[in-house]
Amino acid sequence: xxxxxxxxxxxxxxxxxxxxxxxxxxxxxxxxxxxxxxxxxxxxxxxxxxxxxxxxxxxxxxxxxxxxxxxxxxxxxxxxxxxxxxxxxxxxxxxxxxxxxxxxxxxxxxxxxxxxxxxxxxxxxxxxxxxxxxxxxxxxxxxxxxxxxxxxxxxxxxxxxxxxxxxxxxxxxxxxxxxxxxxxxxxxxxxxxxxxxxxxxxx
Amino acid sequence: xxxxxxxxxxxxxxxxxxxxxxxxxxxxxxxxxxxxxxxxxxxxxxxxxxxxxxxxxxxxxxxxxxxxxxxxxxxxxxxxxxxxxxxxxxxxxxxxxxxxxxxxxxxxxxxxxxxxxxxxxxxxxxxxxxxxxxxxxxxxxxxxxxxxxxxxxxxxxxxxxxxxxxxxxxxxxxxxxxxxxxxxxxxxxxxxxxxxxxxxxxxxxxxxxxxxxxxxxxxxxxxxxxxxxxxxxxxxxxxxxxxxxxxxxxxxxxxxxxxxxxxxxxxxxxxxxxxxxxxxxxxxxxxxxxxxxxxxxxxxxxxxxxxxxxxxxxx
Numbered sequence: 366x367x368x369x370x371x372x373x374x375x376x377x378x379x380x381x382x383x384x385x386x387x388x389x390x391x392x393x394x395x396x397x398x399x400x401x402x403x404x405x406x407x408x409x410x411x412x413x414x415x416x417x418x419x420x421x422x423x424x425x426x427x428x429x430x431x432x433x434x435x436x437x438x439x440x441x442x443x444x445x446x447x448x449x450x451x452x453x454x455x456x457x458x459x460x461x462x463x464x465x466x467x468x469x470x471x472x473x474x475x476x477x478x479x480x481x482x483x484x485x486x487x488x489x490x491x492x493x494x495x496x497x498x499x500x501x502x503x504x505x506x507x508x509x510x511x512x513x514x515x516x517x518x519x520x521x522x523x524x525x526x527x528x529x530x531x532x533x534x535x536x537x538x539x540x541x542x543x544x545x546x547x548x549x550x551x552x553x554x555x556x557x558x559x560x561x562x563x564x565x566x567x568x
Numbered sequence: 569x570x571x572x573x574x575x576x577x578x579x580x581x582x583x584x585x586x587x588x589x590x591x592x593x594x595x596x597x598x599x600x601x602x603x604x605x606x607x608x609x610x611x612x613x614x615x616x617x618x619x620x621x622x623x624x625x626x627x628x629x630x631x632x633x634x635x636x637x638x639x640x641x642x643x644x645x646x647x648x649x650x651x652x653x654x655x656x657x658x659x660x661x662x663x664x665x666x667x668x669x670x671x672x673x674x675x676x677x678x679x680x681x682x683x684x685x686x687x688x689x690x691x692x693x694x695x696x697x698x699x700x701x702x703x704x705x706x707x708x709x710x711x712x713x714x715x716x717x718x719x720x721x722x723x724x725x726x727x728x729x730x731x732x733x734x735x736x737x738x739x740x741x742x743x744x745x746x747x748x749x750x751x752x753x754x755x756x757x758x759x760x761x762x763x764x765x766x767x768x769x770x771x772x773x774x775x776x777x778x779x780x781x782x783x784x785x786x787x788x789x790x791x792x793x794x795x796x797x798x799x800x801x802x803x804x805x806x807x808x809x810x811x812x813x814x815x816x817x818x819x820x821x822x823x824x825x826x827x828x829x830x831x832x833x834x835x836x837x838x839x840x841x842x843x844x845x846x847x848x849x850x851x852x853x854x855x856x857x858x859x860x861x862x863x864x865x866x867x868x869x870x871x872x873x874x875x876x877x878x879x880x881x882x883x
Contacts, residue, residue, distance in 0.1 A: 389627065389630075392626075392627050393627065393648055394648070455647070458648060459647050459648060465698070467698075469694055469698065470687075470690065470691075470694055471645070471646060471647040471664075471687075471691055471694070472647065474643075474645035474646060474647060474666055474687075475645045475647045475648055477643050477645060478643050478644060478645040478648060481641070481642060481643045482642075485634070485640045485641070485642070489634075489638050489640060492638060492639075493638075498638075498639055499638075499639060500639055500671070501639070501640060501641050502641070503641055503643055503668065503670070504643070
């Protein structure tokens with residue numbers, strides 16, 4: 366759906382903003398945090414389901430954080446973190462290793478805050494790139510089982526900007542996925558802008 | 569009409585503050601007045617950092633500014649930040665608040681709405697609940713372990729650790745009910761010869777130790793699926809899976825038991841020579857109850873005793 370050049374440009378732009386999200390998280394947690402998006406693609410919900418949520422995938426039982434954004438450029442952004450990685454991320458951020466494997470309401474609030482910082486940075490960057498003012502909702506955090514994810518959480522016929530991401534903290538490495546569902550007009554806006562930038566580079 | 573909104577904001581159970589683009593406070597609700605101990609008129613038009621000191625830090629100031637610069641909302645969790653505004657004299661460690669900052673456009677003016685939600689009780693209650701659940705889980709495990717232990721104790725002979733009379737009788741009864749592979753099974757009745765003289769000569773402690781050693785001999789010769797039990801005194805039963813219904817298997821096993829038990833047994837420094845008599849009964853269609861088969865094996869054992877002991881008889 367995206368050419369290699371288009372992907373490269375978008376990955377570079379978003380990684381700069383992931384850097385600023387990492388800076389906020391570093392300040393929050395008093396430790397070095399590195400956030401990376403090594404690759405991205407534009408895929409249908411169906412493709413994501415097949416590729417990422419097979420039986421052996423760690424994502425089958427996950428914590429899902431969702432943010433809606435809107436006005437001129439609209440859609441829904443998701444961060445999905447495997448359940449065990451989510452607890453690891455909370456522990457790494459709070460520095461309190463409490464031996465509990467369960468995720469409690471305080472932990473959910475931490476995930477909410479982290480995803481708020483990351484998604485604000487990412488979506489905010491789209492706003493800057495397209496020169497539009499966006500509005501954001503607060504993240505809604507929930508537990509997602511694969512069956513629920515396949516059937517209702519991620520619309521299968523919609524296209525998503527799919528990003529693998531990793532959170533590198535002092536003592537831990539946590540993996541996650543970011544999906545950004547864009548309305549058709551927003552998707553076209555973004556691709557046009559990237560093409561514009563590529564044309565400017567080639568001139 | 570505006571008064572209704574203000575009254576509603578005063579009634580909510582969380583702190584609400586509105587700040588303008590200069591970060592000056594333009595509204596505080598009653599909750600904030602109560603927590604800060606300051607009347608609204610003493611806080612209005614002050615900079616937010618004069619009322620909530622965390623806003624002196626760049627992290628919070630930047631988040632507040634992001635509302636005006638890029639319309640961004642920001643959530644701060646109690647687990648990371650603990651609290652933002654708490655009554656004087658209250659220990660921070662015991663206080664938990666979440667904070668939200670979000671844009672609020674009133675006509676053409678942009679404001680930041682700060683909501684401070686006290687989650688102290690939720691956190692305390694959840695911790696209590698977790699501790700209660702953990703205790704319940706621990707208690708449940710202890711009860712289950714205790715039940716398992718009691719079940720094992722109820723089934724076994726406390727001296728030898730073999731099954732007791734009740735459990736082997738039950739086992740045989742279930743076997744008879746199922747009628748499964750009965751032709752492959754045999755029952756041995758084993759009785760030590762002249763055990764009374766060991767007790768009379770060396771005392772009951774040595775007698776008991778001898779019974780434990782004899783039980784160990786049975787265990788060492790048993791195959792998987794075989795069951796051994798102590799009926800009481802020096803009487804034992806062994807339920808044997810008679811391999812391929814061959815008499816030679818069971819007679820060879822009986823011979824091995826005779827030989828092994830007849831070897832000198834040492835209880836500390838005391839050398840004891842003892843023998844055993846064995847009666848063997850095969851499961852047949854005419855057997856109706858556990859008592860039938862035990863009686864048959866017992867009769868065979870008496871024949872072995874009559875034959876001069878230290879021998880087996882297959883009925």
